[in-house]
Amino acid sequence: MAAEQLTVALDANGADAGPAVVARGAALAAAGGEIRVLVFGPAAEIAAAPGVEVADAPVSIAKAADPARAVRSTPEASIVQAVRAVAGGRADAVVSGGSTGAALAAGLFHVKRARGVHRPALAVLVPVPGRPFLLLDCGANVEVRPEHLVQFAHMGAAFMESVIGIARPRVALLSNGTEPTKGTEDVQAAHAALVAAGRADDEAAAKRRRGPRPGEDRGRALAFIGNVEGFAVGTGEADVIVTDGFTGNVLLKVMEGTAETLLRAVREAAMSSPRAKAGGLLLKPALGGLRDAIDPEAQGGAFLLGLRRLGVVPHGSFGAQGIARAIELAARGVRADVAGRTHERLAAAGALRKRSGERSDDERAARGRQDPARDGSPSAPAATVPDP
Amino acid sequence: MAAEQLTVALDANGADAGPAVVARGAALAAAGGEIRVLVFGPAAEIAAAPGVEVADAPVSIAKAADPARAVRSTPEASIVQAVRAVAGGRADAVVSGGSTGAALAAGLFHVKRARGVHRPALAVLVPVPGRPFLLLDCGANVEVRPEHLVQFAHMGAAFMESVIGIARPRVALLSNGTEPTKGTEDVQAAHAALVAAGRADDEAAAKRRRGPRPGEDRGRALAFIGNVEGFAVGTGEADVIVTDGFTGNVLLKVMEGTAETLLRAVREAAMSSPRAKAGGLLLKPALGGLRDAIDPEAQGGAFLLGLRRLGVVPHGSFGAQGIARAIELAARGVRADVAGRTHERLAAAGALRKRSGERSDDERAARGRQDPARDGSPSAPAATVPDP
Numbered sequence: 001m002a003a004e005q006l007t008v009a010l011d012a013n014g015a016d017a018g019p020a021v022v023a024r025g026a027a028l029a030a031a032g033g034e035i036r037v038l039v040f041g042p043a044a045e046i047a048a049a050p051g052v053e054v055a056d057a058p059v060s061i062a063k064a065a066d067p068a069r070a071v072r073s074t075p076e077a078s079i080v081q082a083v084r085a086v087a088g089g090r091a092d093a094v095v096s097g098g099s100t101g102a103a104l105a106a107g108l109f110h111v112k113r114a115r116g117v118h119r120p121a122l123a124v125l126v127p128v129p130g131r132p133f134l135l136l137d138c139g140a141n142v143e144v145r146p147e148h149l150v151q152f153a154h155m156g157a158a159f160m161e162s163v164i165g166i167a168r169p170r171v172a173l174l175s176n177g178t179e180p181t182k183g184t185e186d187v188q189a190a191h192a193a194l195v196a197a198g199r200a201d202d203e204a205a206a207k208r209r210r211g212p213r214p215g216e217d218r219g220r221a222l223a224f225i226g227n228v229e230g231f232a233v234g235t236g237e238a239d240v241i242v243t244d245g246f247t248g249n250v251l252l253k254v255m256e257g258t259a260e261t262l263l264r265a266v267r268e269a270a271m272s273s274p275r276a277k278a279g280g281l282l283l284k285p286a287l288g289g290l291r292d293a294i295d296p297e298a299q300g301g302a303f304l305l306g307l308r309r310l311g312v313v314p315h316g317s318f319g320a321q322g323i324a325r326a327i328e329l330a331a332r333g334v335r336a337d338v339a340g341r342t343h344e345r346l347a348a349a350g351a352l353r354k355r356s357g358e359r360s361d362d363e364r365a366a367r368g369r370q371d372p373a374r375d376g377s378p379s380a381p382a383a384t385v386p387d388p
Numbered sequence: 389m390a391a392e393q394l395t396v397a398l399d400a401n402g403a404d405a406g407p408a409v410v411a412r413g414a415a416l417a418a419a420g421g422e423i424r425v426l427v428f429g430p431a432a433e434i435a436a437a438p439g440v441e442v443a444d445a446p447v448s449i450a451k452a453a454d455p456a457r458a459v460r461s462t463p464e465a466s467i468v469q470a471v472r473a474v475a476g477g478r479a480d481a482v483v484s485g486g487s488t489g490a491a492l493a494a495g496l497f498h499v500k501r502a503r504g505v506h507r508p509a510l511a512v513l514v515p516v517p518g519r520p521f522l523l524l525d526c527g528a529n530v531e532v533r534p535e536h537l538v539q540f541a542h543m544g545a546a547f548m549e550s551v552i553g554i555a556r557p558r559v560a561l562l563s564n565g566t567e568p569t570k571g572t573e574d575v576q577a578a579h580a581a582l583v584a585a586g587r588a589d590d591e592a593a594a595k596r597r598r599g600p601r602p603g604e605d606r607g608r609a610l611a612f613i614g615n616v617e618g619f620a621v622g623t624g625e626a627d628v629i630v631t632d633g634f635t636g637n638v639l640l641k642v643m644e645g646t647a648e649t650l651l652r653a654v655r656e657a658a659m660s661s662p663r664a665k666a667g668g669l670l671l672k673p674a675l676g677g678l679r680d681a682i683d684p685e686a687q688g689g690a691f692l693l694g695l696r697r698l699g700v701v702p703h704g705s706f707g708a709q710g711i712a713r714a715i716e717l718a719a720r721g722v723r724a725d726v727a728g729r730t731h732e733r734l735a736a737a738g739a740l741r742k743r744s745g746e747r748s749d750d751e752r753a754a755r756g757r758q759d760p761a762r763d764g765s766p767s768a769p770a771a772t773v774p775d776p
Binding site for chain 1: 564565634638675
């Protein structure tokens with residue numbers, strides 16, 4: 001069955017491999033005929049391909065030290081044009097070539113936050129073999145309040161339901177112990193709010209179960225399984241792990257650093273004696289499969305959730321295949337209506353931001369904190385985001 | 389050359405393997421004749437051994453939900469007696485059988501913080517093959533202020549110098565990016581303070597280098613190499629990685645979870661075909677060496693730094709060998725005068741807490757934060773600590 005054609009806007013600048021390779025990814029993604037790709041980049045470097053339209057946009061702000069300022073001052077930048085194509089309705093989702101910070105800043109300025117969302121979050125589907133999980137936030141917000149973590153929980157659950165097809169995603173909060181009393185004050189407060197949200201949803205779902213569409217209702221309840229510790233990256237106990245952007249960013253990079261170190265050590269062990277060398281050669285094909293399974297490129301990158309449209313930020317190191325996968329994922333997210341389902345879930349859970357933002361301001365004042373990413377305005381994120 | 393005999397107080401309760409196994413670890417450590425072990429545990433379960441003195445203390449608070457309260461209300465508990473043996477001068481250092489929270493609480497109540505130290509920290513020597521690093525804090529303080537992080541940096545450097553013998557340990561601050569502007573406000577402030585500390589130390593060291601003892605002076609400068617990201621767990625770029633106890637705890641467990649998942653996947657790959665099986669068998673001895681290299685038991689556990697005496701907290705899962713190693717490490721720390729050298733370094737850097745604690749109180753008030761572990765009093769830590 002042929003799906004309706006969607007358009008994905010692609011910023012071809014910023015990736016390590018250069019615009020030509022990124023554009024090859026666009027050609028791959030468009031080859032099936034279900035996705036049209038609008039590429040913003042240096043036209044001279046980009047080969048023509050069926051289903052790919054190129055808009056000449058050679059200016060890149062991918063390396064700008066202050067992405068928010070760069071977005072404001074450089075309307076001709078490729079990422080700004082790509083995001084504006086989405087904002088203006090010419091494309092359904094945006095894929096950035098490499099700079100997460102610029103994509104996030106441009107998204108906040110031009111696509112805007114979804115109604116009632118405090119902060120967009122960067123979500124990564126972590127490719128643990130047989131036990132993938134969605135981690136958010138991975139770096140969009142280095143400091144968060146409990147209500148942000150609660151929203152992230154709903155956003156992550158909506159994503160896993162609609163894009164990955166998990167009926168009742170198990171959502172966990174990352175802490176330094178499983179007990180509700182573990183973690184910072186904010187984590188403890190988020191835990192309590194999530195327990196309450198799970199209960200409220202369960203009650204609503206139970207009521208609705210007596211109504212006409214039990215299956216659909218059930219999918220809306222938040223299955224909060226409580227706190228998990230860092231071990232959970234390998235146990236498969238949670239489908240969604242919620243944390244602040246500082247910890248999430250550290251977690252992701254620690255996983256990558258540990259995996260690289262171990263695989264290097266395995267390689268070295270396989271060179272340590274003639275016997276080990278023979279074993280390593282025999283084992284190599286099977287280990288190759290493992291490398292593919294944990295390859296971040298196969299996942300397509302990080303999802304920018306909580307804006308009015310979906311964004312996908314591939315890893316800066318991706319080649320054409322990874323970019324193609326990112327474009328396909330963005331299209332899949334649009335077809336699954338991630339944005340709409342996230343909003344529906346937040347509304348049902350009463351987790352949308354209060355209209356005037358009074359409560360947030362009060363809380364901010366009470367904590368005496370400076371908060372550069374003000375809730376009421378489409379300003380820059382608290383920190384720019386490195387590639388996850 | 390025979391060193392002077394030292395006495396280590398050991399709490400035999402709380403470890404998964406039980407008091408008899410912990411006591412066997414004491415016997416192993418005492419067998420060399422350089423360490424005397426004072427074991428506090430259920431005398432009926434503990435075998436006599438040369439160099440081991442047993443004090444009957446069957447009461448355990450290792451599983452207490454509120455370790456601080458348990459320490460206050462249970463003076464007969466084995467950990468309280470072991471810590472008091474150190475406080476009273478009957479032993480030089482304490483090794484806890486299993487519960488970090490109880491050891492920390494008892495240490496704060498009875499041994500007390502070292503003069504000028506804001507908060508004790510839990511430090512773990514992470515056994516990355518060929519690239520070990522000291523991580524602190526691993527869970528003693530889930531919320532920290534910039535001046536705490538600065539002290540942790542000096543404490544970690546003093547430890548690596550005196551116990552591990554690294555002349556000029558490279559100290560890094562964990563963040564979500566290498567730039568000084570990355571991280572939370574507190575991390576950014578700590579970064580700035582550490583840069584200043586490094587500079588001040590360098591100037592002082594340069595001045596002193598023209599004096600009579602250049603080697604000794606040089607060892608006191610803080611070699612702050614800036615921020616590192618999570619990748620640094622595998623790169624060997626830092627000898628000491630400083631972070632808050634929440635992030636440190638997550639980091640350690642993510643490393644463990646990732647390593648277990650990968651080694652399990654390697655085992656599964658080695659069972660996936662007859663060819664792979666043959667390879668796996670040939671490679672097994674070499675991979676066994678890798679398993680030993682990353683075995684946390686070989687490291688002896690976590691160090692409790694910043695009290696007037698050294699404490700070592702083995703992993704709850706350790707057997708007799710791991711306990712013996714913990715006792716030996718505690719003795720090594722005492723001989724290297726970790727406590728004295730930490731204080732010397734903090735004093736030289738001007739990083740000791742101001743006497744009246746005014747500045748801390750001011751800052752706390754300014755931030756509107758509740759702070760259960762008040763600096764001026766030997767109260768309980770902000771959170772109890774799971775086994776790292």
